[in-house]
Amino acid sequence: MSLLTLIRHGQSIWNQQNRFTGWVDVSLSQSGVKEAQRAAQMLAQQRFDLAFTSELLRAQDTLYEILRHNHQCHQYVRIHDTGSQWYEHFEMSPAEELELKIYVSQQLNERYYGDLQGLNKDKARQLFGDDQVHTWRRSYDVAPPNGESLAMTVTRAIAYFQSHIVPALQQGKNVLVCAHGNSLRAIIMHIEKMTASQIAAYELKTGSPHIYQCSTAMEILSKQVLE
Numbered sequence: 001m002s003l004l005t006l007i008r009h010g011q012s013i014w015n016q017q018n019r020f021t022g023w024v025d026v027s028l029s030q031s032g033v034k035e036a037q038r039a040a041q042m043l044a045q046q047r048f049d050l051a052f053t054s055e056l057l058r059a060q061d062t063l064y065e066i067l068r069h070n071h072q073c074h075q076y077v078r079i080h081d082t083g084s085q086w087y088e089h090f091e092m093s094p095a096e097e098l099e100l101k102i103y104v105s106q107q108l109n110e111r112y113y114g115d116l117q118g119l120n121k122d123k124a125r126q127l128f129g130d131d132q133v134h135t136w137r138r139s140y141d142v143a144p145p146n147g148e149s150l151a152m153t154v155t156r157a158i159a160y161f162q163s164h165i166v167p168a169l170q171q172g173k174n175v176l177v178c179a180h181g182n183s184l185r186a187i188i189m190h191i192e193k194m195t196a197s198q199i200a201a202y203e204l205k206t207g208s209p210h211i212y213q214c215s216t217a218m219e220i221l222s223k224q225v226l227e
């Protein structure tokens with residue numbers, strides 16, 4: 001059995017300003033730092049064997065806040081996703097084996113919101129109408145102008161989940177994934193076998209850990225959401 005802990009980053013400064021963020025690399029707000037610290041307290045006793053995050057600051061800062069307060073993890077090494085599995089071959093001494101590996105990948109980035117990035121969501125509603133903005137935000141297969149649909153985010157995030165995260169879970173490792181609302185909804189849709197309409201309506205609070213107990217055959221044995 002293994003534990004899969006999914007957590008959306010703490011509130012960002014553009015979440016606070018109600019602006020479409022996507023791949024714009026904004027920091028956590030003061031409230032977001034507090035959310036990350038609270039999540040760290042909730043997860044302080046949890047042992048993690050490895051972690052995954054996106055290339056974006058708000059997810060990485062939330063992850064490091066959790067690791068800084070984790071009683072099991074004292075050192076870590078970041079491995080950037082360069083497309084090659086170079087890290088599978090390098091030798092680590094027993095002491096280095098204690099280092100937690102953090103895999104950083106663009107595949108776990110937030111949904112790319114294209115031309116909407118930076119725009120205030122209320123301003124967008126004034127410009128394009130409530131229905132159009134809701135469709136861009138919460139439909140499954142409609143993309144915002146020059147952006148990704150949720151379906152496109154799901155495709156890349158699940159491909160990464162299956163190629164990099166599932167093998168670790170099948171080996172019984174405890175995995176921490178600190179990412180974004182839409183890339184995590186992609187993973188949740190996959191493991192909970194949700195439909196497109198169910199996941200389109202599913203909301204993840206910032207800084208709220210979703211903890212799944214998984215069998216090595218990837219059955220979900222239990223789910224706990226900490227708030």
Ligand SMILES: O=C(O)[C@H](O)COP(=O)(O)O
Nearest residue numbers: 019020021022110137181
């Ligand atoms: O990127 C963003 O704007 C948010 O993090 C997610 O926005 P959404 O909840 O509108 O998808």
